[in-house]
Amino acid sequence: MKGVAVTGVGIISSIGKDLEETRHSLLKGKSGIGFPQNLKTRHNNLPVGEIALSNSELNALLKLNPKSAYTRATMLGIYAVNQLLDNTDLKNFSSDTGIISGTSVGGIDMTERYFKDFEKDPEKRKFIQAQHPGFSTEMIAEYFGLKNFVSTISTACSSSANAIMMGARMIESGKLKRVIVGGSDCLTKFTLNGFNSLMILSGNECRPFDENRNGLNLGEAAAFILLEADDCIGGKEVLGRLTGYGNANDAFHQTASSENGEGAFLAISKALKKAGISGNEVDYINAHGTGTKNNDLSESIAFRRVFGDEIPAFSSTKSFTGHTLGAAGAAEAVFSLLCIREQEIFPNLNFSTAMKETGLNPVTEVQKVKIDTVLSNSFGFGGNCTSLIFQKDE
Template sequence: MGIVSAIGHSVSENLDALLNSKPGITSISSVKTHHANTIKVGEVKRSNADLIKALQLPEHTNYTRTALLGCYAAKQAIQNANITAINSYRTGFISSTSVGGMDKTEIHLKDFATNKAVQKYIKSHHAGDSTQKIADTLGIDGFVTTISTACSSAANAIMLGAKLIKSGRLDRVIVGGVDPLSKFTINGFKTLMILSESDCRPFDADRSGLNLGEAAAYLVLESQAIVEKENKKVLAYISGYANANDAFHQTASSETGEGAYLAMTQALKTAQLNPSQIDYINAHGTATANNDLSESVAIKRVFGETIPDFSSTKAFTGHTLAAAGAIEAVYSVLALQNQVVFPNLNFKTTIPETGLQPVTTIKRKPIKHVLSNSFGFGGNCSTLIFSKL
């Protein structure tokens, strides 16, 4: 696994922050915006110049911040998986993003027609550009594709990777997602009136909105044949997955949580697990009025009166949009490895309609199955289940 987020630039740094309740939510400094004094974000404290140097790229490259963060996390994943010959097996790469190259386009758009020096960023605008740049950096010459389904994107990338291996089409797939902060997303979410001016409070009755974040995370999925042939250490198994859509609203979840309910129940069916076997739910938990109530209702529909321990880790990182499913997949694997439930920061008061209370401090317990939710605009709801065998 490889990860860069507001709480750390490696897997170990992210784990340390999670275990010690150290959030990465701050005022914004990397993006010039009129909202700088009224919002808080989860910002990766590394400049583009620093990332270019770390990746040993030419100084005047046309890599966007999306590509830079993605390359940084993906290279980390390959190194941590001890892969030295990337194409020795049928290897694919699936990345996800919602911002794409917008972070550069929004800066240079007015100059594209007259300034040749910035025209290099026109080619890096579309979402697939960052994916191809990351694949090229890793040296992958096989299957490469991009998924953009808003905030469920990375979960869907992981799901597709698992299906490609299960169907025998590929032996190894690097999967994940990346999104940087940009005026494009800040202004968009500000228009929706769902950005919080303080640290977000997932599942709290007095929640006032989300904190945007930027991050990248990638996981290496490999077939059982590779694991056995190379005597690989398995961090976790993807035992269940599902995608559903409640077709309710362009940017809101239904009151009954139908999409989330369908995704969770189908993922349990795929994993051949009963709801009672889930030990921890890493919830989508954005801290918006709509999501947290809808997701709470869906959780109660699936699990009844016996709710597993659950928490949202977005109060640590902010909502990292297309990267969220991969960030939280890494955290789900870390929960399994360390047998720990990570805390839901800033929680004080239960939502009166459901009465659900997340775990608010580090809780150590036996954990065999973790369910992770990622829900996107347009009703695109995805659930992954990670298991320890």
């Protein structure tokens, strides 16, 4: 059997607390973008894709020990993995299950909150270690009783796509039989101010691939999928197979993408090669599509280079969720798997005019079409470009 089987998914984002709510929002064109309520920031005029649940609500829902150091990314991560359990018939995970999470800033929400309190308030010091991404993954692992292989990838906005790729390679090499892969990132003042200082945040809802796009919206999400070796699947439903993946580096600039989309081109090409398919077999691309001038142009040029004039249907679901940074690759992997399961393409919101350089038009209405193969792109700072290919289980 080709590729690695996906036997479970779980997600929480600004467009849904479970899979059905998520799909409903995607079908109804209901974005999660609004002004921040939970995040206390001076920049409350900047639209974000915020999850409505507050930290105390998450704490109560998950019945967490208040003495432990749960950051928001950790809580969202636990929530999403619980969703994964709910969506499968599993009660818990076998002890040999590994977990690889991707996150960009980990627990920095608590560091920015308590930075000036650590010195005088010993109660807050439990969050000192919690700043680091690996700590967040360990806390998620501990919640689910996973004690063996626990690792974390932090490659900015491609983190969780890379975690999914690494998980597949661990299964293919026989190092693991089962692995939970995905990622979690929450809204923080750190990232909001960071992207604001780069002047790439839009004051409106983002417009991926539009000629008049003027920046991205930040979002928060956690999404995890379960990968299993074929001899472990048993009677479980296979939601799709990860058949291709590729990572490459743009080697152009720390934050900007190259004009010729080299990193994206290489990542997509590697993923196609790994899947053993040609470009015309791709039915849909869930694009990285942040809504910045730079990314969307560079990504469009990479599409032209890979697919020529036959560019598959594509859309950016960041118009629904905002850019959820390290979690984006996993959230969009879940959307891609939904596309395959439901045989439908989710639209790119807020698009009206194709960019003049490439003239590409994303899908703007829900399409019910045959979907066997989906390509999902995730690109990050440091030139990090990753493409994943999910295919229908045969």
